[in-house]
Amino acid sequence: AAKDAGRNTFQFYNASFYERVQRRVTLEQELRQALARDEFHLAFQPTLSLRDGSVACIESLLRWRTASGELRSPAEFIPVAEECGEIIPIGRWVLAQACRQARLWHEAGLQFGRIAVNVSALQLRDPEFATHVLQACARERWPSDRLVLEITESALMRDSEVLRTTFDMFKANGITLAIDDFGTGFSNLGYLHRFPVRTLKIDRSFVSQMDQASNMLELTHAVVSLGHALGLGVVAEGVETENVLQLLRQQGCDEAQGYLFTRPLPGEEMATWLAAQA
Ligand code: C2E
Ligand code: MG
Ligand code: MG
Numbered sequence: 070a071a072k073d074a075g076r077n078t079f080q081f082y083n084a085s086f087y088e089r090v091q092r093r094v095t096l097e098q099e100l101r102q103a104l105a106r107d108e109f110h111l112a113f114q115p116t117l118s119l120r121d122g123s124v125a126c127i128e129s130l131l132r133w134r135t136a137s138g139e140l141r142s143p144a145e146f147i148p149v150a151e152e153c154g155e156i157i158p159i160g161r162w163v164l165a166q167a168c169r170q171a172r173l174w175h176e177a178g179l180q181f182g183r184i185a186v187n188v189s190a191l192q193l194r195d196p197e198f199a200t201h202v203l204q205a206c207a208r209e210r211w212p213s214d215r216l217v218l219e220i221t222e223s224a225l226m227r228d229s230e231v232l233r234t235t236f237d238m239f240k241a242n243g244i245t246l247a248i249d250d251f252g253t254g255f256s257n258l259g260y261l262h263r264f265p266v267r268t269l270k271i272d273r274s275f276v277s278q279m280d281q282a283s284n285m286l287e288l289t290h291a292v293v294s295l296g297h298a299l300g301l302g303v304v305a306e307g308v309e310t311e312n313v314l315q316l317l318r319q320q321g322c323d324e325a326q327g328y329l330f331t332r333p334l335p336g337e338e339m340a341t342w343l344a345a346q347a
């Protein structure tokens with residue numbers, strides 16, 4: 070047994086493990102410098118109303134181009150930014166940037182409903198979060214009732230005094246929540262009533278398979294029914310085909326987002342896309 074343990078220990082410290090640790094440390098160091106070096110920008114992706122085709126919402130998605138010109142995926146660096154706390158300053162930057170861009174589009178006469186910003190669990194637990202959100206809206210001159218914060222179910226699992234105070238402030242100022250990747254988390258759904266939730270976003274993993282697997286079709290149907298029973302809007306993310314869009318319409322889904330309409334675009338390209346849409 071000792072021999073086995075020894076062997077396992079040896080494998081644990083093999084080169085690939087060491088490389089992963091190194092890579093992680095480097096990523097963290099680069100992440101801490103990225104804001105100051107102006108390496109972030111936002112991409113934007115619309116959500117369309119399935120009733121009238123209008124642009125109901127525009128989601129802000131963080132992009133990071135490192136000094137070496139490499140484009141890093143948020144799926145890779147957001148979890149690291151959360152673990153090292155860097156997501157707090159980065160999140161503040163995203164919020165201000167998104168509100169500013171929304172106001173600029175509005176001033177250019179472009180039509181859309183709300184701007185959405187993704188928010189991580191760590192930001193939500195920050196007692197100053199609500200104040201910062203309201204300050205960003207005021208400073209960037211963007212009406213708070215046209216701001217949606219996208220939050221995952223898991224971020225809402227731990228109920229707390231901070232969370233309640235935050236959401237009371239949001240409620241008072243018309244800031245609403247969208248539950249992102251809905252269906253992938255585990256929670257009792259009580260928070261849907263307690264918090265200012267406006268929308269459920271059905272996870273892409275379900276939506277993309279709707280036309281291939283009948284259980285996925287049933288799942289999205291169930292989410293649409295649940296959302297409507299609770300008086301919530303339902304958005305499907307990751308719509309890539311006309312086929313899937315047709316099925317969502319049949320199910321009475323309210324809004325859709327995905328490559329079928331457009332990939333996420335930089336602010337100026339989004340403006341062109343919005344103008345063409347009108
Ligand atoms: P999310 O909020 O669920 O965003 C949707 C993701 O799906 C985006 O990936 C988007 O580019 C992608 N997507 C949209 N439509 C389609 C489609 O039709 N097909 C496919 N294959 N993909 C589609 P992205 O931009 O790589 O972002 C990944 C995740 O990173 C986001 O998932 C969100 O959880 C997180 N994230 C992005 N920006 C931020 C941010 O500013 N703050 C925080 N906390 N998280 C962020
Ligand atoms: Mg999102
Ligand atoms: Mg999502």
Ligand code: MG
Binds near residue numbers: 250306
């Ligand atoms: Mg998702």
